[in-house]
Amino acid sequence: MYKSQVSRKEGPEVDPLWLGSGWTPEDLTKPQILLESTYGDSHPGSRHLKQLVDEAKISVYKNSGKPSVYTVTDICDGVSTGHDGMNYSLASRDIIAAMVEIHASSVPFDAIITFSSCDKSVPAHLMALAHLNIPGIHFCGGSMMPGPDFISAEICYETNDLVRQGKMEEKEQLYYQLNSCPTSGACQYMGTASTMQVISEALGLSLPGNALIPANLNIINQYAHQAGKAVLDLLEKKIVPAKILSKKAFENALMIHAAIAGSTNALLHLPAVAKQVGINITLEDFDYIHRKIPVLAGLKTSGPWPTQLFWFAGGVPRVMLVLKEYLNLDVLTVTGKTVGENLDSLENSGFFKRGAAYLKNYGLKQSDIIMAVDKPYNAGGGIAVLKGNLAPEGSVVKHSAVASDMHYHVGAAKPFNSEEEAIDAIFKDRIKPGDVIIVRYEGPKGAGMPEMLKTTEAIYTRPELYSTTALVTDGRFSGATRGPAIGHVSPEAALGGPIALVEEEDLILLDIPNRILKIIGCNGIELLPEEIESILKERKQLWSRPMRSEKRGVLGLFTKNAGPTESGASIL
Numbered sequence: 289m290y291k292s293q294v295s296r297k298e299g300p301e302v303d304p305l306w307l308g309s310g311w312t313p314e315d316l317t318k319p320q321i322l323l324e325s326t327y328g329d330s331h332p333g334s335r336h337l338k339q340l341v342d343e344a345k346i347s348v349y350k351n352s353g354k355p356s357v358y359t360v361t362d363i364c365d366g367v368s369t370g371h372d373g374m375n376y377s378l379a380s381r382d383i384i385a386a387m388v389e390i391h392a393s394s395v396p397f398d399a400i401i402t403f404s405s406c407d408k409s410v411p412a413h414l415m416a417l418a419h420l421n422i423p424g425i426h427f428c429g430g431s432m433m434p435g436p437d438f439i440s441a442e443i444c445y446e447t448n449d450l451v452r453q454g455k456m457e458e459k460e461q462l463y464y465q466l467n468s469c470p471t472s473g474a475c476q477y478m479g480t481a482s483t484m485q486v487i488s489e490a491l492g493l494s495l496p497g498n499a500l501i502p503a504n505l506n507i508i509n510q511y512a513h514q515a516g517k518a519v520l521d522l523l524e525k526k527i528v529p530a531k532i533l534s535k536k537a538f539e540n541a542l543m544i545h546a547a548i549a550g551s552t553n554a555l556l557h558l559p560a561v562a563k564q565v566g567i568n569i570t571l572e573d574f575d576y577i578h579r580k581i582p583v584l585a586g587l588k589t590s591g592p593w594p595t596q597l598f599w600f601a602g603g604v605p606r607v608m609l610v611l612k613e614y615l616n617l618d619v620l621t622v623t624g625k626t627v628g629e630n631l632d633s634l635e636n637s638g639f640f641k642r643g644a645a646y647l648k649n650y651g652l653k654q655s656d657i658i659m660a661v662d663k664p665y666n667a668g669g670g671i672a673v674l675k676g677n678l679a680p681e682g683s684v685v686k687h688s689a690v691a692s693d694m695h696y697h698v699g700a701a702k703p704f705n706s707e708e709e710a711i712d713a714i715f716k717d718r719i720k721p722g723d724v725i726i727v728r729y730e731g732p733k734g735a736g737m738p739e740m741l742k743t744t745e746a747i748y749t750r751p752e753l754y755s756t757t758a759l760v761t762d763g764r765f766s767g768a769t770r771g772p773a774i775g776h777v778s779p780e781a782a783l784g785g786p787i788a789l790v791e792e793e794d795l796i797l798l799d800i801p802n803r804i805l806k807i808i809g810c811n812g813i814e815l816l817p818e819e820i821e822s823i824l825k826e827r828k829q830l831w832s833r834p835m836r837s838e839k840r841g842v843l844g845l846f847t848k849n850a851g852p853t854e855s856g857a858s859i860l
Contacts, residue, residue: 290398291422292320311354318354319523320395321516324388324413325403328361333405333481336472336503337429340403340512344427347516353523355516356397360387362409365739365766366441366475370711374738375839377408378556378764379846382859384412385419392420399523401515405429405474405503407767410484411557415860417493417529418564423522424529425622426493427515428485430503432473434594439468440476442589442766449749452715473503474595477588479767482595483550484557489604490544491561492532492621496630497639500599518622525624533565536616540627542574543614546581547607548598549590549670549688551767552775556737560856571682571854575673575803582664583688584610585657589770590689591665593657600646601657605634610661674774676806677820678760678786678796681778682854686769687800694772695801697758699724700812701794705781705834706730707743707763714746714753721756724796728787729834730763731780732850732857736843741766744773758798760805762787762853772798774805778853782833789827 296302296316303316323344327337341357348355362384368374392400399422402413410426417424434440447464450456474481482500489499495515501508522528538558545554555574562569584607587593608615608631617628625633634640644654659665670688675681687695702719703726704710710727713719725747731737740763747753748770758772762780765773779785786807790796795809809815810823839847849859 290319291396292398293317295396315354318352319398319520321348321353321355321519322392322397322400323348323355323357323403324391324400325359326362326384326409327359327403330361331364331367331406332432332469332472333364333429333474334361334409337403337405340427340429340508343509343512344401344516347513348520351517351520353520358391360384362404362406365407365480369739369766370742375736375843377739378732378737378857379843381408381412381557382846383842384409385415385860388413388416389419392416392422397422399423399519401425401427401519403427403429405481405485407480407484407553410481410488411561414488414491414493414561415564418533418561419860421528421530423519423527425495425515425519425522426488427512428488428494428498428501430473430508431482431500431595431599432469432476433471433502433504434476434596435467435470438592438594439464440588440594441468442475442477443468446745446749449746453749471504474500476594476596477767478548478550478590478595480551480553483545483548483554483767486544486548486550486604487541487554487558490541491537492619492627493529495622496605496634497603499604500595502596502599521624522622527620527624530565532620532622533567534619535567537619538562538567538569539577540615540619542577543581543611544604544607546578546669546671547584547611548587549583549585549666549686552671552684552686552765553767555671555684555776556764556853556856559854560858560860563856563858571673571684574671578669578671581611581614581669582661583666583670584659584661584664586665590686597647597650597652597657600643601654602640602643605631606640606654606658610658672800672803674800674803674805676797676804677824678790678807679777679805680786681852683760683774683777683805685772685774685800689770690772690800691755694755694758697772697798698808699758699796701726701790701792701796703728703790703792707738707740711743711746714743714750719753719757721752723757724798725757725759726787726790727759727761727763728781729836730761731782732853733847734762734780734782736839736846737764737853737857739764739766740773740775741769744769744771747771758796760787760796774798776853780853784828784831784833786824788831789824791827
């Protein structure tokens with residue numbers, strides 16, 4: 289018997305309440321399917337989701353289910369960046385996941401489809417699906433069409449700073465503002481939104497070919513219709529996320545993440561999802577796989593191609609075909625079939641042929657976008673995990689977006705206790721070529737772990753700094769970040785981690801090939817490791833956490849209860 293039918297028997301008030309909501313008596317006996325989305329007027333990634341929910345709703349009805357539509361919208365990191373609103377970004381992931389759990393458990397529903405496109409909503413929905421462990425599918429909201437000349441949303445950060453510096457007129461900036469976000473969907477680069485859609489499909493929780501599907505094409509509506517039937521098939525077959533989210537499924541996701549040079553934020557979100565099914569994903573797991581799997585796709589911002597072209601090139605399924613000898617092809621997915629069986633079905637259906645035909649409109653081939661393992665876009669992988677006396681428990685850099693001459697760097701520390709202080713110093717030209725900017729007290733327990741996109745773009749638009757200056761933080765970065773930006777430094781400053789002890793003119797070593805981030809000197813003079821250790825011990829004895837205004841409300845809840853960065857920084 290369906291769970292929803294058990295609740296009807298146990299609660300006599302259930303039927304009249306549902307009937308009062310417009311249900312028919314026949315609807316009461318059907319399996320109840322929750323259609324949970326982040327639809328809202330919040331940003332382009334969620335604005336279009338209602339039409340997809342409506343398509344799935346029709347399909348659920350056609351296949352003898354009763355759909356119910358619930359919504360908890362998400363925020364846009366692009367809108368939130370550069371001010372205190374960004375402090376709420378990571379917290380929103382856990383709150384969305386919690387609300388989905390509340391919605392699904394209060395009825396209780398028999399199965400669920402979640403609809404989302406972006407940075408925190410996709411991992412929130414994956415966490416909720418894993419935790420609820422009822423038959424469920426995540427539906428990816430797809431990708432935004434690129435603007436003219438392949439411009440994309442991240443260009444606006446750059447143009448804003450150029451106007452501030454007097455290097456661009458406001459009239460020219462308006463052109464980019466009007467044309468950089470031409471449709472709904474996730475931003476057109478391999479930022480966190482696009483990365484997490486790819487991860488969803490790679491885990492087997494989304495329909496094959498769903499991740500980054502062009503949101504402006506009718507095809508996405510057809511996929512939503514398929515999802516309505518697919519979730520009822522899962523219910524009939526009693527396939528729940530725990531049967532899909534095996535260790536081998538997470539290994540597949542890590543390999544796909546490496547191949548696309550995915551966002552560093554995945555190193556927060558994947559461990560948080562895995563935790564919900566009792567699987568431990570470590571930073572070492574990421575580093576091991578990124579050493580083995582090269583970057584196959586040169587996607588913005590570390591390459592030239594927008595994400596819609598990635599989908600036309602075959603998307604996640606094409607990457608899987610290229611990596612076939614590495615992947616676990618026998619793992620189960622939401623189709624009820626294995627990864628290998630899905631790939632065979634897609635080849636037979638003409639999926640890849642259609643995408644290749646679309647690419648002809650651009651004068652491109654699939655191999656131009658998704659390359660071969662023996663001739664990759666970047667042989668060095670996408671992400672590196674660095675450790676040392678500055679980050680004993682790890683830090684993360686997207687080294688595929690770092691110029692090769694900055695893979696080894698020694699520079700003088702310029703520490704700041706907030707992002708705002710660092711940005712002010714950059715704008716006032718107090719940062720010199722070769723410096724290592726330290727931004728601390730921005731970790732999960734410090735400020736909620738905001739992104740530092742405004743800071744990295746301020747560096748990027750200054751050529752004298754971009755190719756010479758590193759940024760190190762216990763906060764995190766947008767997937768649009770370019771240059772030597774090292775985040776997730778752990779332990780964070782708020783816990784008294786070594787990053788809290790760095791002083792002006794300490795010498796910082798960044799060594800990506802050898803995975804090292806450490807303090808190697810003080811006052812501009814290089815010292816022996818034991819001397820550095822002694823100095824850090826002395827500083828720790830004198831250290832006290834700076835007084836900052838107490839976080840209140842939901843942000844206070846998050847900063848007080850967030851777990852370690854390296855295991856997902858979650859309160860769930």
